[in-house]
Amino acid sequence: MLRDGSLGAGRASALAALHVAVALFGFAALFGKWIALSPSAIVLGRTAIGAVTLAGLAFVRHQRLGRPERDLLLNGPLLALHWVSFFAAVRVSSVAIGLLGYASFPVFVLVIERAMRLRRLRPAEYATALLATLGLVALAAGGAWSADATRGLAMALVSGASFALLVVRNRRLVAERSAIRIAMWQNLVAFACLLPVVAIGERDAGWPTPADMGLLLVLGVACTGLAHTLFIASMRRVSAHSASVVAALEPVYGIALAAWLLGETPDLRTVGGGVLIVTAAIVASRRTR
Numbered sequence: 001m002l003r004d005g006s007l008g009a010g011r012a013s014a015l016a017a018l019h020v021a022v023a024l025f026g027f028a029a030l031f032g033k034w035i036a037l038s039p040s041a042i043v044l045g046r047t048a049i050g051a052v053t054l055a056g057l058a059f060v061r062h063q064r065l066g067r068p069e070r071d072l073l074l075n076g077p078l079l080a081l082h083w084v085s086f087f088a089a090v091r092v093s094s095v096a097i098g099l100l101g102y103a104s105f106p107v108f109v110l111v112i113e114r115a116m117r118l119r120r121l122r123p124a125e126y127a128t129a130l131l132a133t134l135g136l137v138a139l140a141a142g143g144a145w146s147a148d149a150t151r152g153l154a155m156a157l158v159s160g161a162s163f164a165l166l167v168v169r170n171r172r173l174v175a176e177r178s179a180i181r182i183a184m185w186q187n188l189v190a191f192a193c194l195l196p197v198v199a200i201g202e203r204d205a206g207w208p209t210p211a212d213m214g215l216l217l218v219l220g221v222a223c224t225g226l227a228h229t230l231f232i233a234s235m236r237r238v239s240a241h242s243a244s245v246v247a248a249l250e251p252v253y254g255i256a257l258a259a260w261l262l263g264e265t266p267d268l269r270t271v272g273g274g275v276l277i278v279t280a281a282i283v284a285s286r287r288t289r
Helices: 002-034 039-060 070-092 095-102 105-115 123-140 147-173 179-201 210-234 240-247 250-261 268-288
Strands: none
Touching: 002 039, 002 070, 002 095, 002 210, 002 240, 002 250, 039 070, 039 179, 039 210, 070 095, 070 147, 070 179, 095 123, 095 147, 095 250, 095 268, 105 123, 105 147, 105 268, 123 147, 123 268, 147 179, 179 210, 250 268
């Protein structure tokens, strides 16, 4: 009985850690509003600090990071594209639009796997894609919607599609490599890709202020290194089904935090579209995981 109780307590702790990790992932969106830097510069700082944090974690856990392989090198630009387009979406529109557009990535995973002939889609999965599409249409419907909101949704879909491709690629890699190793090299290569973009293309933008540096530190350590660590650790006791359901709640946490800390309260159309997209993400994640 005691053993069953300890197992239950361990699973409850893991589930709590999973929720904290997903809330931190959603919290990251708010930094696109707070940090007075370009999306590329924000991601440059995030990937640098995130890579150092993950490397330190690997050192503490005595995990070898090895050398970067070709597949890991190719994942770095995808991660950079995913985060830059995501922060650009949040910057030009709102946290809600950025998160909900990105949240369609499980449906993109289904489409990519079908296109690569990795699996055959079932009728229910086509229904999932239709549900997500209806949610996106609900977001974009209405003549009062601004051009910035439309651009933001388009950028968020680019973020979701690039992340879906990253997920499909990482599924093959994680079978033989630790998740921390994969995440560290992806962050480091993404940093290397963005460094010349920021150093040359945005050299007139100036250096970040101390406040921006502090926010980047929180974004890199808490919302990247710590969030990845909690998410990975929770998978030891939480089933893939439970993890997929909780992970799909990222937009819910992010939108709630944006309403509290930024005063961005979504309208009814956004809430309705969000419900459809989150539902589709939960169903699609259950099947793809």
